């Protein structure tokens with residue numbers, strides 16, 4: 059049976075489960091921060107595959123790492139370890155607070171491992187009743203049943219009940235709400251240093267410091283979900299370094315593979331003891347191809363001083379976005395943590411972030427939203443100044459056409 063090599067968007071509705079509503083545009087090629095679709099239309103990419111393409115598209119060092127490893131060995135299973143996994147784990151432990159690494163394939167799986175580990179650690183070290191996980195409203199931790207339950211957005215658990223128990227939610231950036239819920243039964247607090255999906259809301263430093271102190275007081279573990287903020291995006295390798303608050307467990311995915319699926323849970327040697335042989339696992343976790351790419355990516359961040367550039371590019375984005383907003387007043391607030399930027403829609407345009415995203419696409423610019431009211435940008439960490447300026451000019455046009463359509 060011959061297959062159409064260039065299927066178009068309507069095929070999606072014929073053969074895919076309808077849980078996504080992808081745009082009509084099907085990109086087929088990318089280089090740096092530029093992408094081309096089936097009709098060879100060019101786009102500037104401010105979306106980065108939702109904070110994934112940290113070094114843009116088809117970065118030569120990543121292509122090399124992948125193709126070199128592809129010539130050697132693709133898969134072994136965890137019955138054996140492999141060289142890329144060992145090198146990557148060594149690199150991550152050298153560069154962070156962590157002493158031990160567990161590899162997974164997606165953010166949700168890294169978090170699933172973290173949530174299981176906090177319970178197992180409390181079970182081993184304290185008592186079985188110490189099993190409550192405290193998380194935050196508007197947080198997002200993935201789509202498995204455990205991770206949607208820890209995530210604080212009812213719309214993602216509705217219809218999937220019964221959900222796992224022993225999970226409570228406090229208000230982000232509100233320590234008093236945490237104090238009211240934490241107890242000796244709490245085994246962990248789970249928090250994103252910046253709520254990404256929840257609207258690009260950065261934590262206050264005092265809030266994260268307060269969580270650290272509360273965890274220490276109640277013998278609970280502090281888990282940072284850095285799946286969106288990690289791997290250089292904040293301007294440090296991980297945002298905890300910027301906040302100077304060290305977690306006990308950190309989860310990382312998205313940018314770690316720059317587009318190749320790989321994730322990790324990082325922790326200390328003593329906490330890791332609770333994941334003894336046979337307690338947890340993953341067929342693909344620690345796959346040699348994935349680890350080879352991630353090792354190349356993290357090495358590139360240091361070799362090319364990418365993190366320093368992130369802070370400069372953040373300022374360039376912020377001043378350009380401010381310039382656009384001075385002209386149109388569509389946003390009421392600009393928020394950022396490195397190259398994770400959120401533009402909150404003005405009251406007059408509540409619920410319209412998606413409209414701007416669609417106008418941007420029509421004008422050759424890929425952007426994201428974070429909920430109905432926030433336009434989100436998560437570009438490559440090495441996007442050139444020229445691409446930033448050109449993309450902002452497209453955003454300007456997109457907002458103009460959005461406003462025209464509102465009249």
Ligand code: PLP
Nearest residue numbers: 164165166198199200254285286
């Ligand atoms: N945690 C955070 C903070 C995220 O932003 C995401 C994805 O958006 C996830 C977890 C889930 O990651 P994945 O989609 O790779 O499972």
